[in-house]
Amino acid sequence: MPIKKDLRKVLVIGSGPIIIGQAAEFDYAGTQACKALREEGLEVILVNSNPATIMTDKDTADRTYIEPLTPEFLARIIALEKPDGLVATLGGQVGLNLAMELAASGVLGEHGVELLGTPLTAIKKAEDRDLFKKTMEELNEPIPESCIVEKLEEAISFAEQLGYPLIVRPAYTLGGTGGGVVSNRQELVETVARGLKHSLINQVLVERSVAGWKEIEYEVIRDVADNCITVCNMENIDPVGIHTGDSIVVAPSQTLSDREHQMLRTASLKIIRALGIEGGCNIQFALDPASFQYYVIEVNPRVSRSSALASKATGYPIAKVAAKIAVGYTLDEIKNSVTGKTFACFEPALDYVVVKIPRFPFDKFASADRSLGTQMKATGEVMAIGRTLEAALLKAIRSLEIGVDSLFYPGLADLPADLLEAKLKTKDDMRLFVIAEAMRRGLAIERVAELTALDKFFLGKIANIIKMEEKLQRAGQHLSIELIQEAKTMGFADSRIAAITALPEGHIKELRISHGIKPVFKMVDTCAAEFEAATPYYYSAYDQEDETMVPSGRKIIVLGSGPIRIGQGIEFDYCSVHSVLALREAGIQAVIVNNNPETVSTDFDTGDRLYFEPLTAEDVIHVLEKENPEGVIVQFGGQTAINLAKPLADAGVPILGTSVENIDRAEDREKFDQLLQELGIPRPPGQTVLTMEEAVAAAQRIGYPVLVRPSYVLGGRAMEIVYSQEELVSYMTAAARISPNHPVLVDKYFKGKEIEVDAISDGEEILIPGIMEHIERAGIHSGDSTAVYPAQSLSPALVAQVVEYTEKLAKALRVKGLINIQFVVFEDQVFVLEVNPRSSRTVPYMSKITGIPVVKLATRVILGQRLREAGYGVGLSPAPPLVSVKAPVFSFGKLVQVDTSLGPEMKSTGEVMGVGTTLASALYKGLVAAGCRVPAKGNILATIADKDKKEALPLLKGFYDLGFRILATAGTAAALAHAGIPAETVNKIREGSPHMVDVIRAGRVHLVVNTMTKGRAPERDGFQIRRAAVEHGIPCLTSLDTVAMLIEVMTSLQEGHDLEVFSVQQYLPH
Amino acid sequence: MKAFLVLEDGTLFSGEGFGAAGKHIGEVVFNTSMTGYQEVISDPSYCSQIITMTYPLIGNYGINDADMESTTTHLGGLIVHRLAEMPNNWRAKTGLSEFLADRGVIGLQGIDTRALAKKLRQRGTMMGIIAAGSYKATDLLEEVRTADAKPHPSPVYRVTTLAPYTLHGSGYHVAVVDFGVKQNIIRSLMAHGCKVTVFPAATSAAEVLGCQPDGVLLSNGPGDPKKVTGAVTTIRELLGRVPIFGICLGHQLLGLAMGGDTYKLPYGHRGANHPVKDLQTGRVYITSQNHGYALVPDSLRGNDVEITHVNLNDGTVEGIKNRFVPAFSVQYHPEAWPGPEDSRYLFDSFMGLIRQSKH
Ligand SMILES: Nc1ncnc2c1ncn2[C@@H]1O[C@H](COP(=O)(O)OP(=O)(O)O)[C@@H](O)[C@H]1O
C-alpha cells in the first residue's frame, strides 16, 4: 500500500536527554525516521529537548522544537503545528509515554492527530502488565506467574502463596528503575515500596524469578498487511537476572538449536500479531537451559536499544522500516537499502558474530554498588564484529576503553582464591575478567558454570583465550610465526601478545607484518554473501579475502568517540557526524571508525565508509593502511580520538588540524603552564606533588581551599575540593594513591564564576560563536552546571579579556579547528582553568542556538579554508535575541549508593536545552526538560554546611517569601530563626526518628537543599538525605547557585509569564 | 589433520579436517541458515553435495537424537569456518565432528567460508573435491578436473526408500512418494493424524493408488528433476485422481508433469530466510529453502497451471497449483526444520483439499 491518504504533516517525538536506559540509540532511530518520512514528501515536525542530537539539526526535520518533553509543551506545539499524524514509537519509552498521555488527555483527538504505526491498543496491550498478561494467556504464551499490586499488602500476600525468590518490576519506567530480585520479606517490602513510587501508573508486578535461564531477544517487525519478520535474535551471555542493557550480548544466538530458535521465533510472530503492532518491537524470552520451557519476559512495542543494536549487527535499518510502515507501506514494498536489490521483507543472514558489551560509569562513582541486576546501570555500550566469538569478544573489550586490551584485568591477579569464588557468584561489571582470572588459576569450566550460570559454550570460548595466553607464555621469547597467526586470528592485540611474551610490542608488529599477518576487512551485507551488495560497512578479521572497495580520490578518516560514558557522551558523536558531513560536502570521501552501535555515526550511510572497530592505535592503523587517506581527523571524537593522535602520528599518519605537538602543549601540565606564562595569561596557582609532605606544603603555600586531582585513583578519577589540612590528609590517604609514578596536582580553588568558550581557529584568526556563563560557580564540573548563553552578567571588559585570551591561546597553539576553554572569574580577574584542543560537550549546544555550524566550519578550516572566507565572520559573534540554557541531567535513580552532590568530578549523563525570551523562562524550560518537578508551593528541607550558612540565609528567605515552609536541621533552623525566618526543626538521623529521611519518605518534602560537609561516606546524613531525595524523585540541590537560580525562576513563574515555544528554524538566521 | 577444498576452477582452500578422513567429489553449495546444521546434514536433498555453512560458528549445540531429517546422512562433505570445540545443549548427545566421523563424512574448517560463498555466488555452483588427510593440492585439482562429466543417474534413487512402509494414524491416508523425504514432512503429516504410506521414488501410479490414499505428497529430494524420469509419468497419472501436494523436488516434478520446464539456478537457494509472496493474498512468508533447480515461469503459462507464489528477491517460481484438479506445490519447505514455521499452514491446506475432494 502506498503512503496513507491525507497525510502531509507528521510529528516525531524524540527521547530527550541521555540517561541510563535511554542513550544515543534514539537519536539514531529518530534521525533515520525523519529521513525516511521526508523521503516520502512529508513535512516533519520534531520535538526533542536534547540539543546534542543529529535529529535536532535544523536540516533533519522541517521544523524542530528543542523544548521540554512534557504533555504541556507538546500540547502547545501540537496546537501550533496541527500535524496530521504522530509517530510515537521512535522516541524510546519517553516518547511512547508522552504519546499515551497526549492520547489519554484528548489532545490528539482535539487536534485530529492520528497515531501512526503501532496503534494505542497495541501499545497498551504490551505496556500495561495486566492487559499484557491477559493477552499472553489468551495466546497460550507462558509468562512467569505474577501479580500486579498497587499496595504493599497485596505483594506480601502473593509472596506468601508463591514463595521466593521473586522479582519486583514496576510498570512504565525506564531501565527497570526500582525493580529487583528479592529473596525474603524484608527485601520484598523495600523493593515494592520503591517500585510503586517510580511507576508512572503506581503499579508493580511481583513475579516468579527465572534468574539463571537463557535470556534471548527477538527483534520483530510487522506491517499493516500482517507480514511479519524477525530481523535478528540475540542471546545474552549473562543469563536472566541481569538486565539486557547490562548484559554482554551476542548476535545471533549461539547456543540455541534450530528447534529452540524456531520455537521462540514462532512465538514472537504470534505475539506481534496478537498485539497488532505496526512497526518494530522487541520481545524478550527466558529459556530454560535444560528443556523447551520458556517464558515471555517483556515486549517493547517500539524501537529500542536492542533494535539499534540489531540494526547495526545485521545492517537492517529497523527504525527506517518502522517509519515507512507507520505511514502505510508494507514490508514487501520497502527496498533493502543494503543490497539495493532485495526487499525489507526478509530476515538477515549473518556470517559473523557480534558481541555487545555495556560500558558502566563506575569509574566515576567509586562508591557505587557495582553489582548487576534487573535495574540497568550502564551508560553506553560497544559492539564488535568478528568471524569468531573470541575475536569479537576481545575486540569489544578493547573498544570499552577501560584500560585493558584483553581479558586480563590487573588488580584481579592479587585476589585471594576464596574471594575469587565469591566474586564469581556476585556478578558485577568485572565478571568477565573474574571468570578469566578463575580459569587462569585453573578453575574447571564446570565449576565456573555452576557459580555463574553462564553457558559452557561461552565459557569454553573464554577458556580458549586463556589457553592461548598460556601458549604464548610458554613460547615467550621463542614466539613462532604460526603462534602469532593463531593469536591474531583469535583477536589478541599486539600489546597483549607483547605483555605475555615479554617481547616489545614493536617487535611483535614487525614480525607479523614481515610475514604478512594482517587483518582483512569483510563486509556486513545482510545476506551472508548470497546477494551482491556494496554496503560500505566493514569489520576486520584475520581471514583470507579482503573485500574493501576503496575508490580513488581524496579521503579522510574521522575517528569516533566510542561508547557513551559520563564525560564523553552523544555530543562527540554529533561532532564526528558533522565533520563527516562537511567532508562529504567538500567532495572528499569521509571514512568513519567507531564502535558504538547506538549512534548516527555508525549508520552505514552516514560516511562513505564505516569501519566498526576498536579505537586503539593498532586497530585504527589497520584501517589506515587499507584506506591510505590523506590524513586523520582526531579532534571531534572526544578524548578517545585525541588520545590516538600521538600514536598515529608516530606511525607516520598525518594528523589533520591542530598538530600533535600543540595538542600536547595544551594537555601536558608543565608545557601548558609554561605557555600560559609566556602569554601572560593567569591560571590558579598550583603545584604537582609526589608525596604527602609535598602536598601539605603546597596546599599551605597556595592557601586553602585547594582542589586536588590525583593522577591515579583506585577505580577511577576523583577530583576534590578540600578546605583544610585535615581534609587533605584524610582524602589523600583514602582515595589517592600518591607515588612518584602517580603525582597529585594541587591547585588553588577559586570559587568564582565559570565561563566556557568554544572557538574555531584557522591558525591566524578565530571565530567565537559565543561565550557561556555557568549558573554554578567553578567547583562544579562544567558538564554538571547550567550553562547560559549569551552570558548575562559579564562586563564588556571581561568579555574583551576572555576574547583576548582565547585568541592568544588559539594562536599560540596554532589551533586549526576547535578549541574549548574554561575560565574562572575570581575577584574580577580571569583565570584559565583548562584548554581542550578539540571539540567539546558544548559544541552541539552552541551550534544549535547560534546557527553557526561549528564543526563544519572547523572541518573546512582543517581542510585549509580561511575562516574569513567561510561566511560566518571572525571574532566574537553577535548574540541572538533569545536566551538559552543547557541544563544537566543525571541518572542517580539508577545508581544505588552514588552520592548526588555535585563537585568538580562530572556526574551527569545527559543534557537538555531551554530557550526563552528571558533568562527565567529559559531556565524554567531547562529545569522542566531535565525532569525537575519545580514545586510551586510546599515544604523545603534545608541542611546547610556551616561554611555556607551565611550565603544560604537570604536564599531560604526567598523561599519563605514565595510561600514555602522551611524544614531544617537544628543548626540551620537556629540560623534561620536568628535571621527571623521561621522554620520547623527536624531531627538529624542520629537524633532518632522521625528524622530527615523519615520526613522525605512521608512525602512531606518537595525540595531539598543540602550543601556538603566534609567527607562523602555513605553513612553520613547528607548522603542519606540526598539518596532519599533521589529515590523519591524530589529535586535535591547541592549548589547554592542553583538554588538562587531556582528562586528567580519561581518568582518569575509566580508573576506569570508566557512560555512560548520556538522552532530552531524560527530563531536561526537563514 | 590437514584438509582441502579444490574447486574445478582451481581455487584452493586449505584448512583443518574434522569428521572423517578421505576425499569426495561433489557439487559445492552454500547454506545461509544460522541454526539447523543437524537438519541440513541429515537432509537427503543434499545427497553427495559439499555444503558450506556461511554462518561461521557451527556445531555449537552438538548433535541430538531428535533433529534428524533422515536416519543417516547423504552429504558429501561439510565446510565450516569454525567448529565448536565445546558444544553445549541439554539435548546434545555427541559433537558434530564425532557424528560426521561415524558416518564417514569429511569435514573442513578454518577456511574463509565467506570468500567461498562469494565465489559460488559469482561463478555459480561448482564441482569441487574435499579431502582430509595427506593429499596434494595439485593431485586433487587434477582429480576434480578429470572427474567424469558423463550424466549420472539421479541421486534420488540413492536416497529413496527401498520398499514401501506404512506409519499408522487415524486420519487421512497420505501416500508419500519418497524422492529423499525429510522426516519432518512425515512428522508433519502425522501431526495431522494422517496414516502415511511411503513409496520408493520409482513407484507407479497404479501402485500408489493401490493403497487407496486420500492424498499424495511428492517429497523433496536431491538433484535435477528431469532425471527423475519415471516420476513425471507417475504424477501425470495421479493428477486428477487424488489430491496432490508437492514440496521442493516434488514441486518441480509436479510442474514438469503439468507441462512445465525446469532450469538450473546459478547457485540455488539454500537457507532459512527467503521471502516468498503468496500472489493470491499478497502476504509474504519467510521460508526455508534448499534447491538448485526451479521451474521456468514461462513454461507454466498454459491453461492448467497457475503460479501462486513467487520469490520476492529474484522472482523465481515458488508455488503453483492446477486450476482444475486438486494439486498444488511449493518450492520451499513448509515443514520447516530447519527454518521458519511460517508455512506450516500449507499442511492444513492440503488436508482441506483432501476434505474438499471427498465431497
Ligand atoms: N521473572 C524474572 N525472573 C528473573 N529475572 C527477570 C525476570 N523478568 C525479568 N528479569 C530480568 O530483568 C531484566 C529487566 O526486565 P525487563 O522486563 O526486560 O525490564 P526493562 O523494561 O527494564 O527492560 C531482564 O532483562 C531480565 O534479565
Ligand SMILES: Nc1ncnc2c1ncn2[C@@H]1O[C@H](COP(=O)(O)OP(=O)(O)O)[C@@H](O)[C@H]1O
Ligand atoms: N582551580 C580551580 N578553581 C575552581 N574550580 C576549578 C579549578 N579547577 C577546576 N575547577 C572546576 O573543576 C571542573 C573540572 O575541571 P577541569 O580541569 O575542567 O577538568 P575536566 O578535564 O574534567 O573538564 C571545572 O569545570 C571547574 O568547575
Ligand SMILES: [Mg+2]
Ligand atoms: Mg527489557
Ligand SMILES: [Mg+2]
Ligand atoms: Mg573541563
